[in-house]
Amino acid sequence: MQPSAHDPASDPSPAELLAARPHLALHAMDGLLLEGASLAAIAAEHGTPCWAYGAATLRARARALHAAFAAARLDVAVHYAVKANDHLAILRLLHEEGCGADVVSAGELLRARRAGVPAAGIVFSGVGKTDAELRLAVVEGIGQVNVESAEELDALSAIAAALGRTVRVALRVNPDVDAGTHAKIATGRAGDKFGIAHDEVAALYARAAALPGLRPVGLAVHIGSQIATTAPYRAAYARVAALVRAIRAAGHAVEVVDCGGGLGISYRDEPAGSPAALAGVLAATLGELGVRLMVEPGRWLVGPAGVLLSAVVRAKHTGGHRFVVLDAAMTELARPALYDAWHAILPVSAVDAASPATPADVVGPVCESGDILARQRSLPPLAPGALVAILDAGAYGAVMSSTYNARPLAAAVLVEDGHAHLILPRAPLESLWARDILPSRETAPRLRVLAGRG
Numbered sequence: 001m002q003p004s005a006h007d008p009a010s011d012p013s014p015a016e017l018l019a020a021r022p023h024l025a026l027h028a029m030d031g032l033l034l035e036g037a038s039l040a041a042i043a044a045e046h047g048t049p050c051w052a053y054g055a056a057t058l059r060a061r062a063r064a065l066h067a068a069f070a071a072a073r074l075d076v077a078v079h080y081a082v083k084a085n086d087h088l089a090i091l092r093l094l095h096e097e098g099c100g101a102d103v104v105s106a107g108e109l110l111r112a113r114r115a116g117v118p119a120a121g122i123v124f125s126g127v128g129k130t131d132a133e134l135r136l137a138v139v140e141g142i143g144q145v146n147v148e149s150a151e152e153l154d155a156l157s158a159i160a161a162a163l164g165r166t167v168r169v170a171l172r173v174n175p176d177v178d179a180g181t182h183a184k185i186a187t188g189r190a191g192d193k194f195g196i197a198h199d200e201v202a203a204l205y206a207r208a209a210a211l212p213g214l215r216p217v218g219l220a221v222h223i224g225s226q227i228a229t230t231a232p233y234r235a236a237y238a239r240v241a242a243l244v245r246a247i248r249a250a251g252h253a254v255e256v257v258d259c260g261g262g263l264g265i266s267y268r269d270e271p272a273g274s275p276a277a278l279a280g281v282l283a284a285t286l287g288e289l290g291v292r293l294m295v296e297p298g299r300w301l302v303g304p305a306g307v308l309l310s311a312v313v314r315a316k317h318t319g320g321h322r323f324v325v326l327d328a329a330m331t332e333l334a335r336p337a338l339y340d341a342w343h344a345i346l347p348v349s350a351v352d353a354a355s356p357a358t359p360a361d362v363v364g365p366v367c368e369s370g371d372i373l374a375r376q377r378s379l380p381p382l383a384p385g386a387l388v389a390i391l392d393a394g395a396y397g398a399v400m401s402s403t404y405n406a407r408p409l410a411a412a413v414l415v416e417d418g419h420a421h422l423i424l425p426r427a428p429l430e431s432l433w434a435r436d437i438l439p440s441r442e443t444a445p446r447l448r449v450l451a452g453r454g
C-alpha cells in the first residue's frame, strides 16, 4: 500500500526513475522518449490524454517470464490476464510471445479470440460468470473454466451436458492466505468473495468428476495483486499442493495447477515481484507433483510498458498551494483515487525537466475531490500546454477508464520499431451520446402513470 501523502524529498529523483526504466530516456532536444519515440511527437499527432505502450518492453517482459520458468526447469503455461490491458494489439503481441489469455467476461473472451488467441489457450476465471458466458465458453471450446463455487459447477455441468460437450474444469481454491497487498486487491482471504473454501474443495472435485459434461483437470488459485514477496505465494501453493495430494489419494486425476497472477511491479521504490523467485516457489511447492503449471500475470507483463501522456490545462496557485491541473483525470487513471496508488510523473520537455522543481498537487479536471493523480510532487514550473508522462500506467489504466463528466475515452498508441501505431483513436465527443435514445414526443402513447387519481 502506498502512502497517500508523503514528503516529496523521499521520492525517487527523475534520474533514478529513468535509470530503473530503460525503455524511457530523456533526450536533450526531443525530451522524453519511449523506446526511442518522442512522446511530444505522439502528443502532437494524437492529442492528449493519450496512452503510449512500448512493444519491445512488452515482448522483453514476456520473454523474461518464460526464461525464468525455463531456468527453473519448469513447464509453465502463461495465460495473460486480459483485464490488465485489453487492447487487441497488445493481446495479439502477447499471443505472439507465447501467452494464452485469462479472461473474466464474455467480452474479454471474444476480445482474446478476435486478437487471434486460440480457444484452447483461454482460461475463464471469475466469481460471477453468467449462464450465457458459461455457454459461450462451452461453445467456443476454451481450454479451461476455473469454477468458483458448487453452484457454478452445477450450472456449467447442465449447460455443457445439454450441448453434448465436455468442458475442462479447474476448481478455484480460496487458500485463506493474506497476500499482504492493498485490501481492495487481496482475493485469497477466507472472507473474500473469490474461490471455494479449501476444506470443501476435495469433496467438490469428486462431485465434478461425477457430473455430466465436466472433466475436472486441476486446481486454480489467485491470491491477489501487486504482490512483492514470496511468502504469500509459498503459503498458498503449499495448501494447494496438499489438496492435490488429498484429491489424488481419493482416486482422482489432477493434471494442472493454475497458480494465478499477482506479481507486483515497482511504481515508486518498492521491490518488484521477481519471476525467478516465483519460479523458485513453484518448483519448491508444486514441482514434485508432476502437474502442468499455469500462471496468469497481468500487471507484471504490461504495467511498466505504458505511460499516460497528458497536457497541463492550468497552473493554479491558491491558499499557499500549488496545483498542476491536467487534461487527464481519474477517468483515465483511476488507481490513485481507487487505491491511493503512487505513479511517477515526469515532464516531457527537456527544458522543463532541467528547471528547478517545487512541490505540487497534480489533479484532473473532474468534479470530484478524489480526482488527484499525485500529491506533493517535486515538479518544475509547468505552463498550460506543457506535457507530462504518468509512468507505469500500462496495467489497470485504460481498462478502468470511464466517460464520467462526459469525457471521451483517450487515444492509445503502440510504439514498435520507433514508430507510434495508433491502436485506438480518441473517441469523438458525439460517441458520448451516440447510443442515447430521446423518447419521441409525438408518437409515444400517453400512459397514465399515476394511478388512483380518477
Ligand SMILES: *Cc1c(COP(=O)(O)O)cnc(C)c1O
Binding pocket: 081, 083, 084, 102, 125, 126, 222, 224, 225, 226, 260, 261, 262, 263, 296, 297, 298, 299, 300, 395
Ligand atoms: C486479476 C487476476 C489476475 C491478474 O492479476 P495481476 O495482479 O494483474 O497479475 C490473474 N488471475 C485472476 C483470476 C485475476 O482475477
